[in-house]
Amino acid sequence: MIHTTIEKIKSYKNGFSINTKHKLIGWFFVIPGALLIFSFYFYPIIRAFILSLQGGVGNNLRFAGLFNYKRLLQDGLFKQSMFNVFIYLILQVPIMLSLALILAGILNDRTLKFRSFFRTAIFVPCATSLVSYAIIFRSMFALDGFINTILMNLNILAEPINWLGGPWTARLLIVIGLTWRWTGYNMIFYLAGLQNIDPAIYEAAKIDGASAFDRLTKITIPILKPIILLTTIMSTNGTLQIFDETQNLTSGGPANATLSVSQYIYRLSFEYVPRFGYAAAIAFVVFIIVAVLSFMQLKVGDER
Amino acid sequence: MKKKLTVLFLMLMMLAGFSTLSFAQENATITVWCWDPNFNIYAMEKAADIYKDINPNVTVDVQEVAWEDIQTRLSTSLSANQTKDLPDIVLMQDNALIKNVSSFPDAFYDLSDSGINFDKFADFKVELTTVDGRNYGVPFDNGAAINAMRVDVLEEAGYTIDDFTDITWKEFIEKGSKVREKTGKPLLSAIAGESDLLMVMLQSTGNWLFDSNGEPYITENEALKEVIRVYQELLKKKILVEVNDWDQYISSFQSGTVAGTMNGAWIIGSIVPVEEQAGDWRITNIPRFGSIEGATNYSSQGGSSWMVMASSKNPELAADFLNQTFAGSKELYETILPSSGALATYLPAGDSEVYNEPHPYFGGQKIYSDITDFASRVPRVKYGIYNYEARDAVSTAITQIMQGQNIMDALNEAQSTVEFQMW
Numbered sequence: 001m002i003h004t005t006i007e008k009i010k011s012y013k014n015g016f017s018i019n020t021k022h023k024l025i026g027w028f029f030v031i032p033g034a035l036l037i038f039s040f041y042f043y044p045i046i047r048a049f050i051l052s053l054q055g056g057v058g059n060n061l062r063f064a065g066l067f068n069y070k071r072l073l074q075d076g077l078f079k080q081s082m083f084n085v086f087i088y089l090i091l092q093v094p095i096m097l098s099l100a101l102i103l104a105g106i107l108n109d110r111t112l113k114f115r116s117f118f119r120t121a122i123f124v125p126c127a128t129s130l131v132s133y134a135i136i137f138r139s140m141f142a143l144d145g146f147i148n149t150i151l152m153n154l155n156i157l158a159e160p161i162n163w164l165g166g167p168w169t170a171r172l173l174i175v176i177g178l179t180w181r182w183t184g185y186n187m188i189f190y191l192a193g194l195q196n197i198d199p200a201i202y203e204a205a206k207i208d209g210a211s212a213f214d215r216l217t218k219i220t221i222p223i224l225k226p227i228i229l230l231t232t233i234m235s236t237n238g239t240l241q242i243f244d245e246t247q248n249l250t251s252g253g254p255a256n257a258t259l260s261v262s263q264y265i266y267r268l269s270f271e272y273v274p275r276f277g278y279a280a281a282i283a284f285v286v287f288i289i290v291a292v293l294s295f296m297q298l299k300v301g302d303e304r
Numbered sequence: 305m306k307k308k309l310t311v312l313f314l315m316l317m318m319l320a321g322f323s324t325l326s327f328a329q330e331n332a333t334i335t336v337w338c339w340d341p342n343f344n345i346y347a348m349e350k351a352a353d354i355y356k357d358i359n360p361n362v363t364v365d366v367q368e369v370a371w372e373d374i375q376t377r378l379s380t381s382l383s384a385n386q387t388k389d390l391p392d393i394v395l396m397q398d399n400a401l402i403k404n405v406s407s408f409p410d411a412f413y414d415l416s417d418s419g420i421n422f423d424k425f426a427d428f429k430v431e432l433t434t435v436d437g438r439n440y441g442v443p444f445d446n447g448a449a450i451n452a453m454r455v456d457v458l459e460e461a462g463y464t465i466d467d468f469t470d471i472t473w474k475e476f477i478e479k480g481s482k483v484r485e486k487t488g489k490p491l492l493s494a495i496a497g498e499s500d501l502l503m504v505m506l507q508s509t510g511n512w513l514f515d516s517n518g519e520p521y522i523t524e525n526e527a528l529k530e531v532i533r534v535y536q537e538l539l540k541k542k543i544l545v546e547v548n549d550w551d552q553y554i555s556s557f558q559s560g561t562v563a564g565t566m567n568g569a570w571i572i573g574s575i576v577p578v579e580e581q582a583g584d585w586r587i588t589n590i591p592r593f594g595s596i597e598g599a600t601n602y603s604s605q606g607g608s609s610w611m612v613m614a615s616s617k618n619p620e621l622a623a624d625f626l627n628q629t630f631a632g633s634k635e636l637y638e639t640i641l642p643s644s645g646a647l648a649t650y651l652p653a654g655d656s657e658v659y660n661e662p663h664p665y666f667g668g669q670k671i672y673s674d675i676t677d678f679a680s681r682v683p684r685v686k687y688g689i690y691n692y693e694a695r696d697a698v699s700t701a702i703t704q705i706m707q708g709q710n711i712m713d714a715l716n717e718a719q720s721t722v723e724f725q726m727w
């Protein structure tokens with residue numbers, strides 16, 4: 001099929017210049033992918049935007065203009081969920097990425113024994129299901145759970161901490177869970193980046209008397225910069241859309257202290273009286289925030 | 305060219321094949337979505353067996369779908385107007401029924417004129433399945449609230465189950481403190497941040513989170529404030545302990561740390577599996593609020609009903625199926641009760657001998673007829689369209705109150721949250 005079409009295009013040789021012909025072939029290869037992206041990515045985004053302009057409940061939708069966007073400015077739960085998500089973002093992304101960088105640095109040492117074992121061990125959390133790890137975390141951090149028992153037996157705590165009961169301990173728990181789950185994932189990117197750095201550079205730096213800290217800040221980080229940028233954007237995006245952890249670990253509680261935006265969208269669509277238009281408007285706001293943050297990070301990170 | 309023709313021919317053949325297939329189906333199939341193999345699915349399969357004798361051309365295809373998935377699938381299919389993949393009958397949680405009917409008008413088949421006699425079901429269940437005077441569901445699962453207690457623990461404090469029957473919360477707290485003192489065991493456990501127990505208490509007063517006009521009724525709701533006050537007192541006197549999730553809740557009474565539980569009658573399914581405690585349990589009605597006028601010892605929690613989809617190919621057939629089985633066959637309820645403990649709200653079944661069998665686990669108490677009796681006395685309330693929103697808002701308020709916030713502030717916030725959600 002493809003061959004015959006290429007033959008056909010070739011047979012029009014006389015009609016087109018060589019330049020046009022090349023362009024045509026290029027388009028021919030691009031079109032299937034472009035069509036797929038358009039129909040499964042851009043088309044739904046456009047439809048979601050149109051939906052976000054409609055107000056009403058369930059099937060009784062009607063055009064409402066920007067009403068949904070005005071409504072969400074007054075929505076206490078939306079503000080609360082935005083606040084929670086930004087707390088996760090501010091606390092978790094820097095902790096996780098610096099941890100990943102440190103681990104990658106340690107594991108890149110060629111003299112380290114059992115290197116591949118440690119790499120695998122740190123990456124493995126990433127292969128576990130989001131739901132199952134959230135459930136295991138919940139039982140580990142229960143009032144009479146593993147963590148409290150250990151801490152009390154070590155005499156670090158006198159009274160067990162009710163992790164899931166307090167707003168800040170519950171948020172901390174989500175941050176701990178996220179860090180455990182995603183550090184290994186980001187570490188792999190850094191490891192891949194570190195492989196590309198010629199060891200000779202470090203040797204030269206050592207001879208010139210650069211300390212380990214200097215080598216990290218003056219060689220490793222500048223060379224890894226594009227990768228750090230990539231992981232930051234990916235983590236920001238992921239954290240803003242967090243759903244599984246808050247749903248399964250804390251189900252948004254206590255008193256909505258861990259409710260995430262995606263979870264609120266889910267509630268609006270499937271638990272509460274369905275307001276798909278309003279839910280789409282919130283989704284769109286998240287989309288815009290992610291886009292703006294990514295753009296800012298690109299601008300800050302890109303010095304070319 | 306020849307090849308193309310052959311392909312075209314083959315495709316036409318296939319199309320023809322499919323269409324004859326669907327025409328050949330004179331035997332109708334009724335598809336059902338429900339959850340819980342030991343309870344709802346089992347009951348549905350037994351109903352299908354019974355209906356086979358009445359109408360042998362009908363096959364019933366029962367598919368296991370979790371409740372959350374039923375709700376998600378209904379919402380997405382109905383809002384996209386793609387009803388092709390929906391079943392003929394769904395099992396619906398009572399607290400979501402009105403919401404679904406009013407969000408998706410015309411999506412559910414009106415059963416009012418289908419010949420089903422709704423007088424044969426418990427009053428409160430019929431109320432929950434009625435929207436604007438039309439019946440949309442055949443009541444099934446019995447959610448009548450029970451107070452299940454360990455009599456061996458009560459005995460240590462010098463009490464019997466009769467001391468906890470037809471009492472007020474004030475008496476319950478007095479006696480509960482004494483049990484706590486003598487045995488060290490609380491009588492109740494509840495999941496922190498969830499409002500199930502509070503809602504059981506609230507419904508027993510005949511009040512709900514919405515007034516008769518459907519407006520949120522939270523700040524001014526004196527019954528709700530009294531419920532919260534009692535709940536706090538129970539917690540303070542350690543008669544009630546809070547746990548973090550469902551599994552911990554179940555294990556709290558299965559392991560014997562807590563000497564009783566208060567929930568919908570279906571909780572029996574989680575009590576009975578612990579063989580060491582056989583004979584130690586009894587059930588009774590829940591305490592009432594002495595200070596609230598019209599308050600009763602009866603309430604409900606959970607429960608579900610069968611609904612027919614309007615998009616079904618033959619809704620009349622599906623309705624007839626329900627009418628002949630869940631709304632008309634005592635035999636069905638007699639079959640499903642002993643093996644699954646599936647208690648229904650079909651009142652004629654209460655007279656049946658099976659319902660009057662003593663239950664060995666409960667020391668020979670005739671629990672089934674007792675529960676059917678409770679069910680007939682549950683106060684009628686309208687859960688309302690915005691039930692989930694209101695329950696979430698009140699749960700949040702209660703968590704805040706437990707963390708030390710002023711009751712009125714927390715309730716005001718809940719009221720304005722619900723008002724916003726309804727706006």
